[in-house]
Amino acid sequence: MSITENLKKIKDSLPDNIILVAVSKTKPIEDILEAYHTGQRVFGENKIQEMTEKQEVLPKDIQWHMIGHVQRNKVKYMASYVSLIHGVDSLKLLKEIDKQAKKHRRIIPCLLQVFIATEETKFGLEQDELLELIHSDEFKSLQNIKIIGLMGMASFTTDTQKIQKEFQSLKDTFDYVKPYQLPNCHFEQLSIGMSGDYKIGIECGSTMVRIGSSIFGERNYLV
Numbered sequence: 001m002s003i004t005e006n007l008k009k010i011k012d013s014l015p016d017n018i019i020l021v022a023v024s025k026t027k028p029i030e031d032i033l034e035a036y037h038t039g040q041r042v043f044g045e046n047k048i049q050e051m052t053e054k055q056e057v058l059p060k061d062i063q064w065h066m067i068g069h070v071q072r073n074k075v076k077y078m079a080s081y082v083s084l085i086h087g088v089d090s091l092k093l094l095k096e097i098d099k100q101a102k103k104h105r106r107i108i109p110c111l112l113q114v115f116i117a118t119e120e121t122k123f124g125l126e127q128d129e130l131l132e133l134i135h136s137d138e139f140k141s142l143q144n145i146k147i148i149g150l151m152g153m154a155s156f157t158t159d160t161q162k163i164q165k166e167f168q169s170l171k172d173t174f175d176y177v178k179p180y181q182l183p184n185c186h187f188e189q190l191s192i193g194m195s196g197d198y199k200i201g202i203e204c205g206s207t208m209v210r211i212g213s214s215i216f217g218e219r220n221y222l223v
């Protein structure tokens with residue numbers, strides 16, 4: 001099936017209010033343009049340099065989401081245009097995003113990444129670290145970032161019950177922090193679900209799914 005057909009099939013299966021992030025990492029410009037011409041405007045990348053190279057040549061009404069782990073020294077390369085950073089997992093990183101956003105006189109929306117998997121290789125805040133972060137005075141003083149929700153990645157497994165349990169734990173955290181509101185903090189988005197588990201994500205309250213291979217095909221990391 002073509003990218004156009006894949007996208008249509010996925011979009012038809014998603015509830016209306018769910019934001020689809022088309023994950024285009026490793027994929028060429030032509031593939032992104034094909035998706036763009038079907039009306040897709042939100043794309044996700046996991047490397048800042050790759051995202052920036054694509055952003056420079058592609059239509060300017062694309063909304064670029066950074067979904068990968070962010071190195072602080074690279075925030076400056078995306079600060080002028082990035083529309084959402086999913087993987088924020090420390091106050092140090094938030095402070096750098098705030099600083100770079102200020103230079104561009106903008107407010108950068110972010111999601112806090114929470115660790116829900118059992119694999120040590122995944123990134124994210126523990127629940128108590130999340131609460132500590134949003135309650136800190138330093139956090140409250142940041143004016144050029146806005147936390148709009150949470151993001152998580154389930155363990156890499158075919159055990160759907162385990163995935164569901166992990167997503168549900170994040171949904172519980174999300175519901176717990178939701179009433180907590182500040183000028184720079186308003187929890188409304190829950191980014192859970194990828195190609196293999198987005199249906200479970202939606203059952204567990206996802207508002208944003210990040211889908212790559214089911215749209216663009218398997219990734220070839222050798223190129």
Ligand SMILES: *Cc1c(COP(=O)(O)O)cnc(C)c1O
Binds near residue numbers: 153193211213
């Ligand atoms: C690559 C990636 C995705 C998309 O994965 P698929 O299985 O190809 O849909 C989603 N989220 C993150 C954080 C990723 O790095």
